[in-house]
Amino acid sequence: MWTNWSGAQQSRPRATDRPLDEAGVAAAVRRAASRGLRIRPVGTGHSWSPLAVTDDVQLDCRALTGVVAVVGERVRVRAGATLESLHGELAEHGRALAVVPDAVELTVAGAIGTGTHGSGATTGSLSAQVTGVRLVDGTGTVRRVEGPDLDAVRTGLGALGVLTEVELRTVPLRLLQVHEEPGEPVELVATGGVLDAHAWAEIVLHVPSGEALARWGDPVEPDLESAPVRRDLVRAAAAGSAEALGRVVSRLAPTLRRTARWGGTVVGPAHRVLPDRRPVRAEAAEWALPRETLGTALRELGAAAAARRMELRSPVLVRVGPAETGWLHPAWNRPTAWVALRSPRGVDPAPLFALAGTVLEAVGGRPHWAGHHRWGRTEVERAYPRLADFQAVRNRFDPDRRFSGAHVDSLLGA
Template sequence: MWTNWSGGQRCQPSATVRPLDEAGVRAAVRRAAARGQRIRPVGAGGSFSPLAVAEEVALDLSALTGLVRVGGGRVRVRAGTSVGELAGMLAQRQLALACVCDVDTPTVAGAVSTGTHGSMSRTGSVSAQVTGLRMVEGSGAALEVPPDEMDAARTALGALGVITEVELAVRPEFVLRMSQARMPLDQVLSGDYLDAHRWAEFSVFPYATDALARWADEVTDHPAPPSAMRAQQRRLVRSAAVGGGVALGRTVPRLVPAINRAATRLNGSGSATDLAHRVLLARPVVRWEESEWALPRAALADGVRELLAAISERELDVGFPLEVRVGPAEPGWLHPAYGRNTGWVAVHTAAGVDPEPMTQLASEVLGAHAGRPHWGKRHPWTISELAPAYPKLDDFLALRDRRDPDRVFTNPHLDTLLGP
């Protein structure tokens, strides 16, 4: 039985294959194709959507890890390497990715395939840093993705092939000073806050009047990492403020508004100065389900206010904050931020609680502002919503017909999104 991180997606594949190298991937794909089976790479299981659900053959790339080469401002890494592992290996060479995610567990191939992003208004997502990709297509042949197909392949949802190696642009390592403080919602929604920093985001609880703002800027100071014990204590306290509130709110739902206001106060103020990946990357303590939407940047403030109002009007018991981030326009044809500066809004539901009411509400409210769903998060979209939202969809589907004509890499969720 395969289960994703949150426990919300699970499957019982007929076989699980764990290749040790690209030749093993090619053999697994050829074998599945010859038997008329579908095969899906499962990555780290960090996606909340059914993208990785494999009903026939699951392809576990956890052994396909490590650096291939570093040089010339680029790093080539095997697909199953986690984002956190890559950050550590680059740090040993005084290098870093320009984009820093907030979770360390996704595989590099998974982060590229789903459009995983950070919160930097002028720095693109992990997939935007891609300078080369190697993949195995539906026939079992391996290829280096040609330049004219790169923008299709950088956020391809695993529909074009199995990525075996990723080449990414790197830069010299850099130090960030990260700060957090409570701020009024109107202040954090303004461009004066979200666009003024190297990295910025905020969390706002339904029923609370203030937001918890977190921002970071590049500095020339030397890293000053906290002790491992202090870092763990800070993470546990922050998680407990949310997770404990979720547990109590599920027991006594009428307390949710008061709990949310208290959680915002408890998270308080503070700062830290360290290498970028040590400041921003973390491993979650509390488990949840998530839906995230990419809005045109100009629609972000109205979308957030309307979603908060709708949660209050429907009296939903939401123990997690909305998380709001920003990013630039992306080149990936199916990236949710394709072609436009973007504001990201994520909604969360405690693991074990039905996520559909919040997912549907986010889809209704944020979809009305031209929002597009993050492919790794929960959403109700089908190809009927996809087609008008993505101007390069027909080009992508034509390439899919060439790279996987027999649909070796599909599953029911992809059939719904892209057609059979």
């Protein structure tokens, strides 16, 4: 039996294939086709939604690992490589990903499949960094995808084919100086405030107490281009901040105090400083809102929760990103504020996520595909004007709907 990272999604596929290379992927797709079975590709199962669930064939892509080449500003990497391994290999070449999501265990293809993002007003998601892919389509044929079709692949939900290799833009490896400090929520979320003023920024908000922690970061010299990673510097900075951390966070509500990560200032390569390497297992939902609605949305979320006597115990994480070109990316065509909610294991997350969904959808929010949500085809059609273009690519790449599944079909239609 397969379960996702949080344990809430389970499936009993009729067969699980674990191809070692692209030829193995093509063979698996043809085998499934000859038996009339459907296939769902899966990475490390970090999605909370049932995207990878199937009772036919699950195609586990985790053995498709390794960097193929780092050439100039681009890297070609096999699709099942984890972000952890990619961060490490790029650093050895003096390069880095422009965007650093919270988790390092995600596969490159899985992350792109759902439009995985970090937080920076001008830094697009991992999907936005894609310059080309190789994929095995529904007929078992290998395709190299570039040009306009890429805007379908950027957030493909595993519905267009099995990615085997991905080419991504990279940036020079640099040190990021990050800072953490309590602040006033109204000021922190304002347009032009901390979220928009830095290369990287996020806010953690404890809705019931109205307290907030702001975190932000900017690159600092020396430029690391090809220097080894300065672990010593990271450690020293972290140690130096310990006392400040104590002073700063002791004034905060207990829930928020537990989320404090650095207190004062920490310096290090982004891929070492930013990811949360010991995430607490929980269920999650995240919504992509038009940036300008953020303040209103958070106020209304607090009011709606209070009116229903529902306590938002876990802090809300607020991040930002620019408009995306991926046709099904939740940040498509508009600067975005991301609002993420967590529900601890053992608690039924449905009431909280339903409430948040109602409030955040009302301001124009679109759900993160990897999070819990209740959207279906009607909502997707309304929110994504380029859905027809996506479907046209899907019709060419997967005419027989080899990659369909109950959840994908409920979103896109069969």
